Amino acid sequence: MPQLLIELFSEEIPARMQANAARDLERLAREKLAAEGLLPEALKTFAGARRLTLVAEGLPEAQKDRHEELKGPKVGAPPQALEGFLRKTGLTQDQLTERAGVYFAHVHKAGRPTPAIVAEMVEQIVRTFPWPKSMVSGTSKLRWVRPLRRITCVFGGQVVPFEIDGIPSGNTVEGHRFMGDRQPFEVKDFDTYADGLEKRCVVLDVEARKDRIVDAAKTLAFARNLELVEDQGLLDEVAGLVEWPVPVLGDMDPAFLDLPPEVIRTSMRVHQRYFAVRDPKTGKLAPHFLTVANIQAKDGGEIIAKGNAKVLSARLSDARFFWNEDRKTRLEERLEKLKGVTFHAKLGSMYERVERIVALAGELAPLVGADRDRAVQAARLAKADLVSGLVGEFPELQGVMGGYYAEAEGLDPAVVEAIRSHYRPQGPSDAVPTDKVAATVALADKLDTLTSFFSIGEKPTGSRDPFALRRAALGVIRIVLETRTRLPLKRFVSGEVLDFFADRLAVLLREQGRRHDLVAAVFALGDDDLVRIVAKVEALDAFLKTEDGANLLAGYKRAVNILRAEEKKGPLPAGEPTQMGGAPVEEQALVAAVGALDGVLDELIDSEDFAQAMAELAKLRGPVDAFFDKVLVNSDNPAERDNRLRLLARVRDAMGRVADFSQVTG
Amino acid sequence: MSDAPLSFQGLILKLHDYWSRQGCMILQPYDVEVGAGTLSPMTVIRTLGPKPWKVAYVQPSRRPADGRYGENPNRLHQHHQYQVILKPNPPNLQELYLGSLEAIGIDPLLHDIRFVEDDWENPTVGAWGLGWEVWCDGMEITQYTYFQQVGGLDVFPVAGELTYGLERLSLYLQNKDSVYDLQFNDEFKYGDVYLANEQQFSAFELEVANVDVLKTQFEEMESEVRRIVGSKGRQGQPLVLPAYDHVLKASHLFNIMDARGAIAVAERQSYIGRIRDLCKLCAEAWVESQGANA
Numbered sequence: 031m032p033q034l035l036i037e038l039f040s041e042e043i044p045a046r047m048q049a050n051a052a053r054d055l056e057r058l059a060r061e062k063l064a065a066e067g068l069l070p071e072a073l074k075t076f077a078g079a080r081r082l083t084l085v086a087e088g089l090p091e092a093q094k095d096r097h098e099e100l101k102g103p104k105v106g107a108p109p110q111a112l113e114g115f116l117r118k119t120g121l122t123q124d125q126l127t128e129r130a131g132v133y134f135a136h137v138h139k140a141g142r143p144t145p146a147i148v149a150e151m152v153e154q155i156v157r158t159f160p161w162p163k164s165m166v167s168g169t170s171k172l173r174w175v176r177p178l179r180r181i182t183c184v185f186g187g188q189v190v191p192f193e194i195d196g197i198p199s200g201n202t203v204e205g206h207r208f209m210g211d212r213q214p215f216e217v218k219d220f221d222t223y224a225d226g227l228e229k230r231c232v233v234l235d236v237e238a239r240k241d242r243i244v245d246a247a248k249t250l251a252f253a254r255n256l257e258l259v260e261d262q263g264l265l266d267e268v269a270g271l272v273e274w275p276v277p278v279l280g281d282m283d284p285a286f287l288d289l290p291p292e293v294i295r296t297s298m299r300v301h302q303r304y305f306a307v308r309d310p311k312t313g314k315l316a317p318h319f320l321t322v323a324n325i326q327a328k329d330g331g332e333i334i335a336k337g338n339a340k341v342l343s344a345r346l347s348d349a350r351f352f353w354n355e356d357r358k359t360r361l362e363e364r365l366e367k368l369k370g371v372t373f374h375a376k377l378g379s380m381y382e383r384v385e386r387i388v389a390l391a392g393e394l395a396p397l398v399g400a401d402r403d404r405a406v407q408a409a410r411l412a413k414a415d416l417v418s419g420l421v422g423e424f425p426e427l428q429g430v431m432g433g434y435y436a437e438a439e440g441l442d443p444a445v446v447e448a449i450r451s452h453y454r455p456q457g458p459s460d461a462v463p464t465d466k467v468a469a470t471v472a473l474a475d476k477l478d479t480l481t482s483f484f485s486i487g488e489k490p491t492g493s494r495d496p497f498a499l500r501r502a503a504l505g506v507i508r509i510v511l512e513t514r515t516r517l518p519l520k521r522f523v524s525g526e527v528l529d530f531f532a533d534r535l536a537v538l539l540r541e542q543g544r545r546h547d548l549v550a551a552v553f554a555l556g557d558d559d560l561v562r563i564v565a566k567v568e569a570l571d572a573f574l575k576t577e578d579g580a581n582l583l584a585g586y587k588r589a590v591n592i593l594r595a596e597e598k599k600g601p602l603p604a605g606e607p608t609q610m611g612g613a614p615v616e617e618q619a620l621v622a623a624v625g626a627l628d629g630v631l632d633e634l635i636d637s638e639d640f641a642q643a644m645a646e647l648a649k650l651r652g653p654v655d656a657f658f659d660k661v662l663v664n665s666d667n668p669a670e671r672d673n674r675l676r677l678l679a680r681v682r683d684a685m686g687r688v689a690d691f692s693q694v695t696g
Numbered sequence: 697m698s699d700a701p702l703s704f705q706g707l708i709l710k711l712h713d714y715w716s717r718q719g720c721m722i723l724q725p726y727d728v729e730v731g732a733g734t735l736s737p738m739t740v741i742r743t744l745g746p747k748p749w750k751v752a753y754v755q756p757s758r759r760p761a762d763g764r765y766g767e768n769p770n771r772l773h774q775h776h777q778y779q780v781i782l783k784p785n786p787p788n789l790q791e792l793y794l795g796s797l798e799a800i801g802i803d804p805l806l807h808d809i810r811f812v813e814d815d816w817e818n819p820t821v822g823a824w825g826l827g828w829e830v831w832c833d834g835m836e837i838t839q840y841t842y843f844q845q846v847g848g849l850d851v852f853p854v855a856g857e858l859t860y861g862l863e864r865l866s867l868y869l870q871n872k873d874s875v876y877d878l879q880f881n882d883e884f885k886y887g888d889v890y891l892a893n894e895q896q897f898s899a900f901e902l903e904v905a906n907v908d909v910l911k912t913q914f915e916e917m918e919s920e921v922r923r924i925v926g927s928k929g930r931q932g933q934p935l936v937l938p939a940y941d942h943v944l945k946a947s948h949l950f951n952i953m954d955a956r957g958a959i960a961v962a963e964r965q966s967y968i969g970r971i972r973d974l975c976k977l978c979a980e981a982w983v984e985s986q987g988a989n990a
Contacts, residue, residue, distance in 0.1 A: 337833025
């Protein structure tokens with residue numbers, strides 16, 4: 031069965047958009063083909079610097095003929111309805127059939143040839159492609175990510191003819207911009223396409239490009255007794271910048287190695303898209319870099335290596351200028367400048383933010399167990415590097431540079447560490463600052479972010495979270511849990527922010543395999559100590575997985591249902607249940623079992639031995655089951671009924687001290 | 697590359713020759729201070745409206761905050777941009793551009809030429825476009841943009857803009873580390889012409905400029921723009937071009953105040969917004985008058 035090959039050839043597509051573009055192309059093609067009843071045996075897409083490619087194997091030559099039965103108006107409906115139906119179906123009245131008083135039309139639709147559908151599909155895809163940003167060029171209104179130059183569309187060896195805004199489809203393809211022969215070549219199928227491209231210096235598959243980069247880069251490094259510093263994000267980007275990747279190793283002036291390694295790496299990565307290399311013996315950066323060129327240069331890459339080295343030198347000279355200048359000013363002296371830095375139009379200056387963080391840090395320090403003076407000092411200086419030259423140049427080095435400057439001033443190591451790491455954790459895989467002073471400042475930073483933005487109504491909605499508040503809340507939770515800080519959250523946040531924390535904690539625990547409803551059940555008690563909440567959730571989770579736990583939960587629900595039903599009739603009887611003479615043994619046993627929990631349960635909860643508290647609750651399971659089995663709560667004798675209701679209320683309340691079991695599903 | 701590297705003026709002459717052969721008018725630099733070649737009315741104003749436009753020109757570009765007293769080898773208070781505008785952009789603009797690189801001696805089989813995503817925008821003139829930074833061996837040598845909007849208005853037909861950084865390009869071609877060492881021609885060096893400018897203007901723009909005066913002048917320019925653009929010429933047209941000159945002056949005054957450290961970060965946005973509004977006034981008036989003339 032025939033093969034379909036499509037290439038959309040354009041000017042350079044931004045690297046960061048390519049992977050999504052390949053996925054979108056595949057999705058759109060699959061949707062359209064499926065809607066038309068054309069199922070390929072296989073379909074694959076590729077994206078690179080100048081082209082999006084699709085190949086579908088084993089498509090039928092044409093759609094199958096289709097028979098459809100269309101329901102028409104009722105027999106005896108107004109004549110206009112029938113006329114309309116006949117117009118729509120193109121039939122005459124005697125061609126309709128009648129069934130149960132309704133007209134039906136049988137329409138035969140001849141299957142259309144696949145190329146006609148492909149032509150339609152390509153046009154649809156081109157006109158609706160979901161580029162994050164698109165443009166027009168020249169005098170054409172056709173939108174594409176950059177100018178669309180050529181459309182190749184071959185089905186079963188033949189061109190599928192169509193034209194989109196003056197761009198005709200064809201069967202020719204261009205190779206590498208410089209290393210191809212600059213002449214388009216003809217293709218008849220995917221093999222001639224991929225081979226032709228390879229011969230003209232285009233590696234079609236991004237994975238193949240990455241492999242080539244890594245292999246060649248490692249080989250180059252190895253030959254010089256160096257080691258490539260791998261960087262997946264950079265590799266992904268570079269593989270989208272070149273069609274014919276040729277790594278080139280260049281030299282860096284070793285004098286730059288006195289700069290902080292973060293500065294060198296950031297300059298290489300962000301400005302130049304270079305890989306760093308290190309000395310495998312010391313693990314330290316080596317005075318070289320790896321750039322990935324798009325050509326196999328005639329001179330073996332010597333000029334490219336030299337040119338790039340020159341650019342890197344200029345970049346690092348700039349960085350060194352800032353590094354030297356920055357260290358002439360103490361962080362303390364920079365604070366004044368923060369008054370001129372707007373944190374947010376509605377939230378005042380960065381200086382005001384620092385004042386808030388300082389106040390928070392002072393309050394948090396004893397709770398975290400940090401030295402208060404150091405925490406306050408670190409909080410005061412934590413944002414000062416924002417007005418330093420290097421951070422102006424490399425915003426991603428905020429904190430890191432502050433740490434270096436604090437170190438250069440000879441500040442206390444705990445203060446240095448806190449300045450350096452107070453932005454952490456910056457993502458789920460980033461480590462939490464565990465040093466107490468650092469943890470304090472990190473908490474203060476994030477709590478201020480959360481309360482400030484919530485106070486001006488800037489809360490995350492759906493996928494929008496421009497101020498990364500989810501990350502901030504998760505950061506607080508992770509720091510508190512990992513440092514086991516007993517933080518009365520309500521002293522610092524309230525209302526919506528508190529609920530936000532509950533949500534984030536639920537998400538975190540769910541990711542760790544805990545049940546969402548258990549977090550809600552524990553949160554409902556109004557506790558605000560995250561460490562205790564998590565301990566309770568864990569104990570509860572373990573308990574509910576036992577048979578006793580599951581059964582007790584069922585008993586609890588039954589008790590609560592009865593109490594609710596009775597409450598509707600009138601107020602529940604107040605007071606404690608008593609051992610009534612002549613009561614069934616099951617009732618007596620439950621009264622005794624609940625009574626036995628008195629004191630014990632509170633003590634265990636106070637000492638936060640939740641596992642044991644659950645074990646105590648488990649002792650209720652037998653008596654509760656037996657009670658419901660043998661005893662009728664709604665006794666005709668009002669005294670009996672009241673006592674039994676009091677008993678059930680006691681069971682509910684005892685369990686309620688650990689969690690709100692009514693929020694637990696199951 | 698050919699035997700002797702191009703001098704600074706040789707580079708300009710080669711580009712003039714090349715773009716002249718592509719049908720561009722070779723214009724003279726605009727005589728009001730601008731921060732970039734784009735801001736010249738020959739780009740900002742003339743890319744608006746339906747008429748074709750093909751120009752190439754050198755534009756001295758003043759960036760007061762980048763002044764380094766002539767002590768830094770490549771940071772300058774004033775550098776030179778080579779600006780090419782083709783409206784509508786021809787379909788082979790990329791090839792034409794690469795041809796210009798070959799014309800100045802950059803062999804794409806020896807040098808690594810790359811088109812790296814760069815979505816250009818200039819908020820002070822409400823302009824944006826999509827395109828790339830063009831890299832030669834890791835160095836940005838050109839900003840390549842398909843203008844989509846200027847002054848908040850759609851640019852259609854689309855204008856292609858090429859902005860070459862002449863000092864950088866020249867440093868590369870002459871294999872020098874400092875702009876002051878560049879051969880301007882066979883006899884003179886770049887430093888012979890511009891070192892004194894850098895030394896004096898850096899001191900002026902970073903230390904001596906009178907902020908109070910600048911502020912007053914800014915406000916005067918602002919109200920002048922509104923007055924001028926509202927005035928009519930003899931043929932009944934709004935006086936867009938003189939009004940726009942005053943926008944440029946306001947913009948330059950703002951840049952000096954910024955270099956003096958007199959603009960708090962909070963104020964910045966408001967200043968930029970004010971300039972953008974003025975620019976928009978001019979753009980709208982221009983498009984309206986073009987529509988009337990068409």
